[in-house]
Amino acid sequence: MSALKNMQLEWLSNIRLRIMTYIILVSALFYLSLLLQDKIKQLQTDNARKLQNLSKVIHLKNEPEWLKRSVMMTSIKVEAVSNLRQAQTQGLAGAEIQSYLQRILDSNKLSRSHITLGNAETVDGPINLWKVGVQIQGPYQEQQLLKLLWQLNLDKKLFTIRTLNFTVSKSASYSLFIDYWFENPNTSSNI
Amino acid sequence: MNMSILQDKHSLTSSHSQNIENILVDSTKNQVSSRFIVPVKRSACVFAHFNFSNLSQSLKQKSLSIQLKKISPFKNFEQYVIWVENDAMVWIWQSSENNLKTKQIKDKIKYIPETILTGSRQKDLIELTKLSTGVEGRIWKNSLLIGSRFWTKEPELHEWNLFLRTHGLKPMAELPKSQPYTLLKEPWYKPTIYQEIFTWIKIIHPLWYISYAAIAVLSFQLTSVVQLSQVNNSLQRQYEQSLQSANEIVTARELAFDSRKSIHQLQQLSPWPMSLKTLADSLQLITDMDATINRWSFNNGELTLDINAKTPDPKLFVEKFESSPFFEDVRINNQTRNSNISLILKVKQKIDYNKFSLDAEEASQE
Numbered sequence: 001m002s003a004l005k006n007m008q009l010e011w012l013s014n015i016r017l018r019i020m021t022y023i024i025l026v027s028a029l030f031y032l033s034l035l036l037q038d039k040i041k042q043l044q045t046d047n048a049r050k051l052q053n054l055s056k057v058i059h060l061k062n063e064p065e066w067l068k069r070s071v072m073m074t075s076i077k078v079e080a081v082s083n084l085r086q087a088q089t090q091g092l093a094g095a096e097i098q099s100y101l102q103r104i105l106d107s108n109k110l111s112r113s114h115i116t117l118g119n120a121e122t123v124d125g126p127i128n129l130w131k132v133g134v135q136i137q138g139p140y141q142e143q144q145l146l147k148l149l150w151q152l153n154l155d156k157k158l159f160t161i162r163t164l165n166f167t168v169s170k171s172a173s174y175s176l177f178i179d180y181w182f183e184n185p186n187t188s189s190n191i
Numbered sequence: 192m193n194m195s196i197l198q199d200k201h202s203l204t205s206s207h208s209q210n211i212e213n214i215l216v217d218s219t220k221n222q223v224s225s226r227f228i229v230p231v232k233r234s235a236c237v238f239a240h241f242n243f244s245n246l247s248q249s250l251k252q253k254s255l256s257i258q259l260k261k262i263s264p265f266k267n268f269e270q271y272v273i274w275v276e277n278d279a280m281v282w283i284w285q286s287s288e289n290n291l292k293t294k295q296i297k298d299k300i301k302y303i304p305e306t307i308l309t310g311s312r313q314k315d316l317i318e319l320t321k322l323s324t325g326v327e328g329r330i331w332k333n334s335l336l337i338g339s340r341f342w343t344k345e346p347e348l349h350e351w352n353l354f355l356r357t358h359g360l361k362p363m364a365e366l367p368k369s370q371p372y373t374l375l376k377e378p379w380y381k382p383t384i385y386q387e388i389f390t391w392i393k394i395i396h397p398l399w400y401i402s403y404a405a406i407a408v409l410s411f412q413l414t415s416v417v418q419l420s421q422v423n424n425s426l427q428r429q430y431e432q433s434l435q436s437a438n439e440i441v442t443a444r445e446l447a448f449d450s451r452k453s454i455h456q457l458q459q460l461s462p463w464p465m466s467l468k469t470l471a472d473s474l475q476l477i478t479d480m481d482a483t484i485n486r487w488s489f490n491n492g493e494l495t496l497d498i499n500a501k502t503p504d505p506k507l508f509v510e511k512f513e514s515s516p517f518f519e520d521v522r523i524n525n526q527t528r529n530s531n532i533s534l535i536l537k538v539k540q541k542i543d544y545n546k547f548s549l550d551a552e553e554a555s556q557e
Contacts (some may be wrong), residue, residue, distance in 0.1 A: 073447045
Protein backbone atom coordinates (compact mmCIF):
# COMPACT_ATOMS: atom_id res chain seq x y z
CA MET A 1 0.00 0.00 0.00
CA SER A 2 1.48 3.34 -0.97
CA ALA A 3 2.33 6.05 1.50
CA LEU A 4 -0.32 8.25 -0.07
CA LYS A 5 -3.02 5.65 0.56
CA ASN A 6 -1.78 5.26 4.11
CA MET A 7 -2.10 8.97 4.62
CA GLN A 8 -5.59 8.95 3.18
CA LEU A 9 -6.68 6.17 5.50
CA GLU A 10 -5.03 7.81 8.49
CA TRP A 11 -6.76 11.06 7.64
CA LEU A 12 -10.17 9.43 7.45
CA SER A 13 -9.80 7.33 10.54
CA ASN A 14 -8.21 9.89 12.87
CA ILE A 15 -10.60 12.66 13.90
CA ARG A 16 -8.00 14.34 16.12
CA LEU A 17 -5.67 14.63 13.15
CA ARG A 18 -8.45 16.26 11.14
CA ILE A 19 -9.45 18.68 13.91
CA MET A 20 -5.85 19.72 14.60
CA THR A 21 -5.24 20.21 10.88
CA TYR A 22 -8.35 22.38 10.61
CA ILE A 23 -7.27 24.43 13.62
CA ILE A 24 -3.77 24.92 12.22
CA LEU A 25 -5.16 25.82 8.82
CA VAL A 26 -7.70 28.28 10.21
CA SER A 27 -5.01 29.87 12.41
CA ALA A 28 -2.63 30.21 9.48
CA LEU A 29 -5.34 31.76 7.31
CA PHE A 30 -6.39 34.10 10.10
CA TYR A 31 -2.78 35.19 10.54
CA LEU A 32 -2.43 35.74 6.81
CA SER A 33 -5.63 37.76 6.87
CA LEU A 34 -4.30 39.92 9.71
CA LEU A 35 -1.08 40.52 7.81
CA LEU A 36 -3.06 41.63 4.77
CA GLN A 37 -5.24 43.86 6.94
CA ASP A 38 -2.13 45.53 8.35
CA LYS A 39 -0.82 46.03 4.84
CA ILE A 40 -4.15 47.59 3.79
CA LYS A 41 -4.06 50.00 6.74
CA GLN A 42 -0.49 50.94 5.99
CA LEU A 43 -1.30 51.59 2.33
CA GLN A 44 -4.37 53.66 3.26
CA THR A 45 -2.29 55.83 5.60
CA ASP A 46 0.41 56.15 2.99
CA ASN A 47 -2.12 57.10 0.33
CA ALA A 48 -3.73 59.74 2.56
CA ARG A 49 -0.32 61.27 3.24
CA LYS A 50 0.63 61.23 -0.42
CA LEU A 51 -2.69 62.76 -1.39
CA GLN A 52 -2.16 65.52 1.13
CA ASN A 53 1.35 66.15 -0.21
CA LEU A 54 0.05 66.18 -3.76
CA SER A 55 -2.71 68.68 -2.98
CA LYS A 56 -0.17 70.84 -1.15
CA VAL A 57 2.18 70.86 -4.14
CA ILE A 58 -0.68 71.58 -6.57
CA HIS A 59 -1.79 74.42 -4.32
CA LEU A 60 1.77 75.75 -4.14
CA LYS A 61 2.09 75.85 -7.91
CA ASN A 62 -0.49 78.65 -7.87
CA GLU A 63 1.35 80.69 -5.26
CA PRO A 64 4.36 82.41 -6.83
CA GLU A 65 4.40 84.88 -3.93
CA TRP A 66 6.47 82.31 -2.02
CA LEU A 67 9.47 83.47 -4.05
CA LYS A 68 9.08 86.99 -2.60
CA ARG A 69 8.40 85.67 0.89
CA SER A 70 11.53 83.59 0.75
CA VAL A 71 13.68 86.58 -0.23
CA MET A 72 12.10 88.67 2.52
CA MET A 73 12.56 86.06 5.24
CA THR A 74 16.12 85.35 4.16
CA SER A 75 17.04 89.04 4.36
CA ILE A 76 15.47 89.30 7.86
CA LYS A 77 17.36 86.21 8.92
CA VAL A 78 20.66 87.57 7.58
CA GLU A 79 20.07 90.80 9.46
CA ALA A 80 19.24 88.88 12.66
CA VAL A 81 22.29 86.69 12.31
CA SER A 82 24.49 89.75 11.78
CA ASN A 83 23.56 90.74 15.37
CA LEU A 84 25.43 87.73 16.70
CA ARG A 85 29.00 88.14 17.89
CA GLN A 86 31.79 86.33 16.10
CA ALA A 87 34.63 84.37 17.67
CA GLN A 88 36.87 81.58 16.50
CA THR A 89 36.86 79.68 19.79
CA GLN A 90 34.82 79.62 22.97
CA GLY A 91 37.90 80.82 24.87
CA LEU A 92 38.20 83.86 22.63
CA ALA A 93 34.48 84.53 23.02
CA GLY A 94 34.81 84.61 26.81
CA ALA A 95 37.90 86.81 26.64
CA GLU A 96 36.16 89.26 24.31
CA ILE A 97 33.22 89.64 26.70
CA GLN A 98 35.49 89.98 29.71
CA SER A 99 37.49 92.82 28.16
CA TYR A 100 34.37 94.48 26.71
CA LEU A 101 32.62 94.61 30.11
CA GLN A 102 35.76 95.61 31.93
CA ARG A 103 36.06 98.60 29.59
CA ILE A 104 32.47 99.61 30.39
CA LEU A 105 33.00 99.26 34.12
CA ASP A 106 36.20 101.27 33.97
CA SER A 107 34.62 104.01 31.90
CA ASN A 108 31.79 104.29 34.44
CA LYS A 109 34.19 104.25 37.38
CA LEU A 110 32.61 101.11 38.76
CA SER A 111 35.92 99.90 40.12
CA ARG A 112 34.26 98.11 43.07
CA SER A 113 32.18 96.03 40.72
CA HIS A 114 33.59 92.77 39.53
CA ILE A 115 32.91 90.41 36.67
CA THR A 116 32.46 86.62 36.97
CA LEU A 117 32.68 84.84 33.64
CA GLY A 118 30.84 81.53 33.20
CA ASN A 119 31.80 78.71 30.86
CA ALA A 120 30.77 79.05 27.27
CA GLU A 121 28.01 76.61 26.22
CA THR A 122 26.89 75.31 22.87
CA VAL A 123 23.20 75.86 22.08
CA ASP A 124 21.72 73.73 19.28
CA GLY A 125 18.88 74.88 17.06
CA PRO A 126 18.27 76.03 13.49
CA ILE A 127 21.37 78.15 14.10
CA ASN A 128 24.08 76.67 16.30
CA LEU A 129 25.21 79.17 18.90
CA TRP A 130 27.60 79.67 21.77
CA LYS A 131 26.34 81.23 24.98
CA VAL A 132 28.69 83.07 27.33
CA GLY A 133 27.11 83.87 30.71
CA VAL A 134 28.51 86.74 32.81
CA GLN A 135 27.69 88.00 36.28
CA ILE A 136 28.47 91.58 37.36
CA GLN A 137 28.21 92.41 41.02
CA GLY A 138 28.96 95.48 43.01
CA PRO A 139 27.69 98.15 45.45
CA TYR A 140 24.50 99.89 44.33
CA GLN A 141 24.74 103.48 43.10
CA GLU A 142 21.66 104.52 41.21
CA GLN A 143 23.26 106.86 38.67
CA GLN A 144 26.15 104.52 37.93
CA LEU A 145 23.84 101.54 37.51
CA LEU A 146 21.69 103.52 35.08
CA LYS A 147 24.84 104.52 33.20
CA LEU A 148 25.96 100.91 33.10
CA LEU A 149 22.61 99.80 31.73
CA TRP A 150 22.73 102.65 29.23
CA GLN A 151 26.16 101.56 28.04
CA LEU A 152 25.02 97.96 27.75
CA ASN A 153 22.00 99.13 25.84
CA LEU A 154 24.22 100.76 23.23
CA ASP A 155 25.51 97.35 22.23
CA LYS A 156 23.90 96.40 18.91
CA LYS A 157 24.89 92.76 19.23
CA LEU A 158 22.56 90.21 20.77
CA PHE A 159 22.59 89.71 24.53
CA THR A 160 20.04 88.81 27.19
CA ILE A 161 19.77 90.29 30.68
CA ARG A 162 18.56 87.30 32.63
CA THR A 163 18.53 88.85 36.07
CA LEU A 164 18.93 92.30 37.52
CA ASN A 165 18.72 92.63 41.28
CA PHE A 166 19.45 95.59 43.53
CA THR A 167 18.51 96.67 47.00
CA VAL A 168 18.43 100.20 48.33
CA SER A 169 19.59 99.93 51.91
CA LYS A 170 22.69 100.44 54.03
CA SER A 171 24.44 97.55 52.32
CA ALA A 172 22.99 98.44 48.90
CA SER A 173 24.27 96.17 46.12
CA TYR A 174 23.39 95.10 42.64
CA SER A 175 23.92 91.99 40.57
CA LEU A 176 23.40 91.54 36.89
CA PHE A 177 23.47 88.31 34.95
CA ILE A 178 23.84 88.58 31.18
CA ASP A 179 24.02 86.00 28.37
CA TYR A 180 26.06 86.98 25.31
CA TRP A 181 25.43 85.09 22.09
CA PHE A 182 28.02 84.06 19.52
CA GLU A 183 27.64 82.43 16.17
CA ASN A 184 29.25 78.98 16.18
CA PRO A 185 31.83 79.28 13.35
CA ASN A 186 31.85 75.52 12.80
CA THR A 187 28.26 75.56 11.56
CA SER A 188 28.03 79.00 10.06
CA SER A 189 27.69 77.54 6.56
CA ASN A 190 24.03 76.73 7.23
CA ILE A 191 23.15 80.35 7.86
CA MET B 192 -19.66 -10.18 -7.83
CA ASN B 193 -19.90 -12.23 -4.66
CA MET B 194 -19.78 -15.50 -6.54
CA SER B 195 -16.71 -14.33 -8.36
CA ILE B 196 -15.05 -13.54 -5.07
CA LEU B 197 -15.98 -16.92 -3.67
CA GLN B 198 -14.46 -18.59 -6.69
CA ASP B 199 -11.33 -16.51 -6.27
CA LYS B 200 -11.23 -17.41 -2.60
CA HIS B 201 -11.60 -21.08 -3.46
CA SER B 202 -8.72 -21.00 -5.86
CA LEU B 203 -6.53 -19.45 -3.20
CA THR B 204 -7.24 -21.97 -0.45
CA SER B 205 -5.67 -25.00 -2.09
CA SER B 206 -2.08 -24.28 -2.97
CA HIS B 207 -1.25 -20.70 -2.17
CA SER B 208 1.85 -20.28 -0.06
CA GLN B 209 2.43 -17.40 2.32
CA ASN B 210 5.88 -16.63 0.94
CA ILE B 211 6.27 -13.53 -1.17
CA GLU B 212 8.36 -15.44 -3.69
CA ASN B 213 5.27 -17.41 -4.61
CA ILE B 214 2.99 -14.48 -5.28
CA LEU B 215 5.28 -12.51 -7.58
CA VAL B 216 5.37 -13.04 -11.29
CA ASP B 217 8.43 -15.17 -12.19
CA SER B 218 10.02 -12.74 -14.63
CA THR B 219 10.30 -10.03 -11.97
CA LYS B 220 11.40 -12.04 -8.95
CA ASN B 221 15.03 -11.19 -9.36
CA GLN B 222 14.47 -7.56 -10.26
CA VAL B 223 12.86 -6.28 -7.10
CA SER B 224 15.72 -4.00 -6.25
CA SER B 225 15.90 -2.39 -9.66
CA ARG B 226 12.20 -2.12 -10.60
CA PHE B 227 9.71 -0.25 -8.57
CA ILE B 228 6.63 -1.93 -10.03
CA VAL B 229 6.32 -5.57 -9.08
CA PRO B 230 3.39 -7.60 -10.45
CA VAL B 231 1.49 -9.84 -8.06
CA LYS B 232 0.21 -13.09 -9.55
CA ARG B 233 -3.46 -13.02 -10.34
CA SER B 234 -3.73 -16.43 -8.70
CA ALA B 235 -2.68 -14.83 -5.40
CA CYS B 236 -5.31 -12.11 -5.60
CA VAL B 237 -8.97 -11.77 -4.79
CA PHE B 238 -10.77 -9.30 -7.05
CA ALA B 239 -13.94 -7.36 -6.28
CA HIS B 240 -15.84 -4.53 -7.82
CA PHE B 241 -17.93 -2.17 -5.67
CA ASN B 242 -20.29 0.64 -6.50
CA PHE B 243 -20.73 3.32 -3.84
CA SER B 244 -22.95 5.72 -5.71
CA ASN B 245 -25.38 5.94 -2.78
CA LEU B 246 -22.73 6.96 -0.26
CA SER B 247 -21.20 10.32 0.54
CA GLN B 248 -17.52 10.85 -0.17
CA SER B 249 -16.48 10.64 3.45
CA LEU B 250 -18.16 7.25 3.84
CA LYS B 251 -16.85 5.64 0.67
CA GLN B 252 -13.37 4.87 1.98
CA LYS B 253 -14.72 3.65 5.29
CA SER B 254 -17.30 1.48 3.58
CA LEU B 255 -14.66 0.02 1.27
CA SER B 256 -12.47 -0.91 4.22
CA ILE B 257 -15.36 -2.72 5.87
CA GLN B 258 -16.27 -4.53 2.65
CA LEU B 259 -12.69 -5.64 2.11
CA LYS B 260 -12.45 -7.06 5.62
CA LYS B 261 -15.66 -8.96 4.95
CA ILE B 262 -14.55 -10.55 1.69
CA SER B 263 -10.89 -11.12 2.53
CA PRO B 264 -9.75 -14.70 3.08
CA PHE B 265 -6.53 -13.29 4.56
CA LYS B 266 -5.98 -12.14 8.09
CA ASN B 267 -3.57 -9.50 6.94
CA PHE B 268 -3.77 -8.34 3.40
CA GLU B 269 -2.55 -5.72 1.04
CA GLN B 270 -4.77 -4.03 -1.50
CA TYR B 271 -4.73 -2.24 -4.77
CA VAL B 272 -7.72 -0.02 -5.47
CA ILE B 273 -8.69 1.77 -8.65
CA TRP B 274 -11.29 4.42 -8.01
CA VAL B 275 -13.31 5.57 -10.99
CA GLU B 276 -15.91 8.05 -9.74
CA ASN B 277 -18.14 5.98 -7.46
CA ASP B 278 -16.75 2.59 -8.50
CA ALA B 279 -13.87 0.81 -6.88
CA MET B 280 -11.99 -2.09 -8.54
CA VAL B 281 -10.07 -3.84 -5.79
CA TRP B 282 -7.43 -6.55 -5.65
CA ILE B 283 -6.30 -7.93 -2.30
CA TRP B 284 -3.61 -10.42 -1.52
CA GLN B 285 -1.82 -11.92 1.43
CA SER B 286 0.31 -9.38 3.25
CA SER B 287 3.93 -10.25 2.78
CA GLU B 288 5.28 -7.69 5.18
CA ASN B 289 6.91 -10.23 7.49
CA ASN B 290 8.72 -11.86 4.63
CA LEU B 291 10.46 -8.74 3.39
CA LYS B 292 14.10 -8.70 4.29
CA THR B 293 14.47 -5.02 4.88
CA LYS B 294 12.22 -1.99 5.14
CA GLN B 295 14.38 -0.26 2.56
CA ILE B 296 13.32 -2.76 -0.10
CA LYS B 297 9.69 -2.46 0.95
CA ASP B 298 9.77 1.28 0.45
CA LYS B 299 11.29 0.95 -2.99
CA ILE B 300 8.80 -1.42 -4.55
CA LYS B 301 5.19 -1.04 -5.53
CA TYR B 302 3.07 -4.18 -5.84
CA ILE B 303 0.52 -4.18 -8.63
CA PRO B 304 -1.81 -7.05 -9.47
CA GLU B 305 -0.89 -8.86 -12.67
CA THR B 306 -4.34 -8.12 -14.13
CA ILE B 307 -3.52 -4.44 -14.41
CA LEU B 308 -0.26 -5.18 -16.19
CA THR B 309 -1.76 -7.49 -18.82
CA GLY B 310 -4.22 -6.76 -21.63
CA SER B 311 -5.78 -3.32 -21.81
CA ARG B 312 -8.71 -1.37 -20.51
CA GLN B 313 -11.84 -2.07 -22.55
CA LYS B 314 -15.19 -0.33 -22.80
CA ASP B 315 -17.72 -3.19 -23.01
CA LEU B 316 -16.19 -6.62 -23.53
CA ILE B 317 -15.99 -10.16 -22.26
CA GLU B 318 -12.52 -11.56 -22.73
CA LEU B 319 -10.17 -14.35 -21.74
CA THR B 320 -6.59 -13.30 -21.15
CA LYS B 321 -3.52 -15.46 -20.72
CA LEU B 322 -1.40 -14.66 -17.67
CA SER B 323 2.07 -15.73 -16.51
CA THR B 324 0.38 -18.76 -15.05
CA GLY B 325 -3.20 -19.63 -15.97
CA VAL B 326 -5.87 -17.53 -17.62
CA GLU B 327 -8.25 -14.79 -16.47
CA GLY B 328 -11.80 -14.12 -17.53
CA ARG B 329 -12.66 -10.42 -17.58
CA ILE B 330 -16.00 -8.69 -17.92
CA TRP B 331 -15.88 -5.01 -18.89
CA LYS B 332 -18.84 -2.69 -18.65
CA ASN B 333 -18.63 1.05 -19.26
CA SER B 334 -14.83 0.85 -19.08
CA LEU B 335 -15.06 -0.74 -15.64
CA LEU B 336 -13.80 -4.21 -14.81
CA ILE B 337 -16.86 -5.55 -13.06
CA GLY B 338 -15.91 -9.26 -13.13
CA SER B 339 -12.70 -11.25 -13.02
CA ARG B 340 -12.07 -14.96 -12.54
CA PHE B 341 -8.84 -16.93 -12.51
CA TRP B 342 -8.29 -20.46 -13.81
CA THR B 343 -5.02 -22.39 -13.78
CA LYS B 344 -5.81 -23.54 -17.31
CA GLU B 345 -8.41 -22.63 -19.92
CA PRO B 346 -11.84 -23.27 -18.35
CA GLU B 347 -14.42 -25.69 -19.67
CA LEU B 348 -17.39 -24.04 -21.40
CA HIS B 349 -19.69 -24.73 -18.45
CA GLU B 350 -17.19 -23.15 -16.06
CA TRP B 351 -17.00 -20.12 -18.32
CA ASN B 352 -20.77 -19.83 -18.56
CA LEU B 353 -21.06 -20.15 -14.78
CA PHE B 354 -18.70 -17.20 -14.51
CA LEU B 355 -20.91 -15.23 -16.94
CA ARG B 356 -24.09 -16.15 -15.10
CA THR B 357 -22.67 -14.88 -11.80
CA HIS B 358 -22.60 -11.50 -13.48
CA GLY B 359 -26.07 -11.82 -14.96
CA LEU B 360 -24.82 -12.44 -18.48
CA LYS B 361 -26.12 -14.89 -21.06
CA PRO B 362 -24.13 -18.12 -21.57
CA MET B 363 -21.96 -18.36 -24.68
CA ALA B 364 -21.85 -21.14 -27.23
CA GLU B 365 -18.09 -21.37 -27.13
CA LEU B 366 -15.12 -19.93 -25.25
CA PRO B 367 -13.72 -16.68 -26.54
CA LYS B 368 -10.25 -16.83 -28.00
CA SER B 369 -7.72 -16.09 -25.24
CA GLN B 370 -5.51 -13.03 -25.58
CA PRO B 371 -1.76 -13.69 -25.63
CA TYR B 372 0.33 -12.95 -22.55
CA THR B 373 2.28 -9.70 -22.53
CA LEU B 374 3.47 -7.98 -19.34
CA LEU B 375 3.05 -4.23 -19.61
CA LYS B 376 5.62 -1.82 -18.20
CA GLU B 377 2.94 0.51 -16.87
CA PRO B 378 -0.56 -0.38 -15.58
CA TRP B 379 -3.42 0.05 -18.05
CA TYR B 380 -5.03 2.39 -15.57
CA LYS B 381 -3.02 4.95 -13.75
CA PRO B 382 -4.67 7.97 -12.14
CA THR B 383 -3.26 11.30 -13.31
CA ILE B 384 -1.85 13.74 -10.80
CA TYR B 385 -5.03 15.79 -11.15
CA GLN B 386 -7.16 12.79 -10.30
CA GLU B 387 -4.96 12.11 -7.28
CA ILE B 388 -5.37 15.67 -6.11
CA PHE B 389 -9.09 15.55 -6.80
CA THR B 390 -9.35 12.39 -4.72
CA TRP B 391 -7.59 14.12 -1.88
CA ILE B 392 -9.84 17.12 -2.14
CA LYS B 393 -12.90 14.92 -1.99
CA ILE B 394 -11.58 13.13 1.06
CA ILE B 395 -10.87 16.32 2.93
CA HIS B 396 -14.16 17.92 1.89
CA PRO B 397 -14.83 19.76 5.21
CA LEU B 398 -11.85 21.88 4.32
CA TRP B 399 -13.89 23.22 1.43
CA TYR B 400 -15.98 25.32 3.79
CA ILE B 401 -12.86 26.81 5.33
CA SER B 402 -11.38 27.27 1.89
CA TYR B 403 -14.49 29.06 0.56
CA ALA B 404 -14.46 31.52 3.44
CA ALA B 405 -10.71 31.99 3.27
CA ILE B 406 -10.71 32.45 -0.49
CA ALA B 407 -13.50 35.04 -0.21
CA VAL B 408 -11.82 37.02 2.58
CA LEU B 409 -8.30 36.76 1.24
CA SER B 410 -9.43 37.60 -2.30
CA PHE B 411 -11.15 40.73 -1.02
CA GLN B 412 -8.08 41.70 0.96
CA LEU B 413 -5.66 40.92 -1.85
CA THR B 414 -7.79 42.91 -4.27
CA SER B 415 -7.73 45.83 -1.84
CA VAL B 416 -3.95 45.57 -1.49
CA VAL B 417 -3.48 45.53 -5.25
CA GLN B 418 -5.85 48.46 -5.79
CA LEU B 419 -4.31 50.51 -2.99
CA SER B 420 -0.82 49.78 -4.30
CA GLN B 421 -1.85 50.99 -7.73
CA VAL B 422 -3.33 54.18 -6.26
CA ASN B 423 -0.18 54.59 -4.18
CA ASN B 424 2.07 54.34 -7.23
CA SER B 425 -0.16 56.68 -9.22
CA LEU B 426 -0.12 59.28 -6.42
CA GLN B 427 3.64 59.00 -6.13
CA ARG B 428 4.03 59.59 -9.88
CA GLN B 429 1.69 62.59 -9.83
CA TYR B 430 3.43 63.99 -6.78
CA GLU B 431 6.85 63.70 -8.39
CA GLN B 432 5.61 65.32 -11.61
CA SER B 433 3.92 68.17 -9.74
CA LEU B 434 6.95 68.61 -7.53
CA GLN B 435 9.16 68.89 -10.57
CA SER B 436 7.04 71.66 -12.08
CA ALA B 437 6.66 73.50 -8.75
CA ASN B 438 10.19 72.87 -7.63
CA GLU B 439 11.23 76.51 -7.49
CA ILE B 440 8.22 77.55 -5.41
CA VAL B 441 8.50 74.55 -3.08
CA THR B 442 12.17 75.28 -2.48
CA ALA B 443 11.38 78.95 -1.83
CA ARG B 444 8.66 77.98 0.64
CA GLU B 445 10.94 75.59 2.50
CA LEU B 446 13.62 78.28 2.62
CA ALA B 447 11.09 80.80 3.97
CA PHE B 448 10.02 78.45 6.75
CA ASP B 449 13.62 77.58 7.58
CA SER B 450 14.51 81.26 7.77
CA ARG B 451 11.51 81.94 9.99
CA LYS B 452 12.59 79.18 12.36
CA SER B 453 16.03 80.78 12.66
CA ILE B 454 14.50 84.21 13.22
CA HIS B 455 12.23 82.88 15.94
CA GLN B 456 15.17 81.16 17.58
CA LEU B 457 17.11 84.39 17.75
CA GLN B 458 14.05 86.36 18.90
CA GLN B 459 13.46 83.95 21.76
CA LEU B 460 17.01 84.47 23.02
CA SER B 461 16.11 87.98 24.10
CA PRO B 462 12.37 88.00 24.68
CA TRP B 463 12.09 90.92 27.10
CA PRO B 464 12.62 94.64 26.58
CA MET B 465 15.95 96.04 27.73
CA SER B 466 16.14 96.25 31.53
CA LEU B 467 16.97 99.92 31.16
CA LYS B 468 13.60 100.59 29.58
CA THR B 469 11.67 98.67 32.20
CA LEU B 470 13.72 100.23 34.99
CA ALA B 471 13.23 103.73 33.63
CA ASP B 472 9.52 103.15 33.18
CA SER B 473 9.18 101.70 36.69
CA LEU B 474 11.14 104.52 38.27
CA GLN B 475 8.96 107.06 36.52
CA LEU B 476 5.80 105.32 37.74
CA ILE B 477 7.09 105.08 41.31
CA THR B 478 8.18 108.72 41.35
CA ASP B 479 4.73 109.72 40.09
CA MET B 480 3.24 107.83 43.07
CA ASP B 481 5.54 109.67 45.49
CA ALA B 482 7.33 106.44 46.47
CA THR B 483 10.83 104.95 46.36
CA ILE B 484 12.23 101.54 45.42
CA ASN B 485 13.64 99.37 48.20
CA ARG B 486 14.36 96.27 46.16
CA TRP B 487 14.33 95.44 42.47
CA SER B 488 14.58 91.82 41.39
CA PHE B 489 14.20 90.91 37.75
CA ASN B 490 14.57 87.22 37.06
CA ASN B 491 13.81 85.71 33.63
CA GLY B 492 10.80 87.90 32.91
CA GLU B 493 9.42 88.10 36.42
CA LEU B 494 9.97 91.30 38.37
CA THR B 495 9.59 91.67 42.12
CA LEU B 496 9.45 95.22 43.41
CA ASP B 497 9.55 96.34 47.04
CA ILE B 498 8.29 99.90 47.24
CA ASN B 499 8.33 102.33 50.12
CA ALA B 500 5.20 104.48 49.73
CA LYS B 501 3.87 107.40 51.74
CA THR B 502 0.30 106.35 50.96
CA PRO B 503 0.56 102.59 50.69
CA ASP B 504 -2.57 101.83 48.70
CA PRO B 505 -1.80 98.59 46.82
CA LYS B 506 -4.78 99.07 44.49
CA LEU B 507 -3.32 102.32 43.14
CA PHE B 508 0.06 100.67 42.44
CA VAL B 509 -1.50 97.67 40.75
CA GLU B 510 -3.65 99.89 38.51
CA LYS B 511 -0.65 102.11 37.69
CA PHE B 512 1.63 99.23 36.69
CA GLU B 513 -1.10 97.43 34.76
CA SER B 514 -1.53 100.55 32.63
CA SER B 515 2.17 100.38 31.66
CA PRO B 516 2.94 98.85 28.24
CA PHE B 517 5.84 96.86 29.78
CA PHE B 518 4.01 94.88 32.43
CA GLU B 519 1.16 92.42 32.79
CA ASP B 520 -0.31 90.16 35.46
CA VAL B 521 0.50 92.53 38.30
CA ARG B 522 -0.03 91.00 41.76
CA ILE B 523 0.57 91.98 45.36
CA ASN B 524 3.26 89.95 47.08
CA ASN B 525 2.03 88.32 50.30
CA GLN B 526 5.03 89.62 52.16
CA THR B 527 3.76 93.24 52.05
CA ARG B 528 3.89 94.93 55.47
CA ASN B 529 3.70 98.45 56.99
CA SER B 530 4.51 101.15 54.48
CA ASN B 531 6.15 98.67 52.07
CA ILE B 532 4.37 97.37 49.07
CA SER B 533 5.73 94.36 47.32
CA LEU B 534 4.57 93.72 43.76
CA ILE B 535 5.14 90.80 41.45
CA LEU B 536 4.91 91.67 37.77
CA LYS B 537 5.42 89.85 34.53
CA VAL B 538 7.42 91.75 31.95
CA LYS B 539 5.65 91.60 28.59
CA GLN B 540 7.60 89.79 25.90
CA LYS B 541 8.62 92.00 23.04
CA ILE B 542 8.42 89.29 20.39
CA ASP B 543 5.89 89.97 17.71
CA TYR B 544 5.51 86.65 15.97
CA ASN B 545 2.94 88.08 13.61
CA LYS B 546 5.58 90.37 12.20
CA PHE B 547 7.30 87.37 10.64
CA SER B 548 4.28 85.17 10.10
CA LEU B 549 3.89 83.54 6.78
CA ASP B 550 0.54 82.66 5.31
CA ALA B 551 -1.46 81.27 8.25
CA GLU B 552 -2.84 78.37 6.29
CA GLU B 553 0.58 77.43 5.01
CA ALA B 554 2.09 77.79 8.44
CA SER B 555 -0.40 75.30 9.80
CA GLN B 556 0.74 72.81 7.19
CA GLU B 557 4.37 73.32 8.01
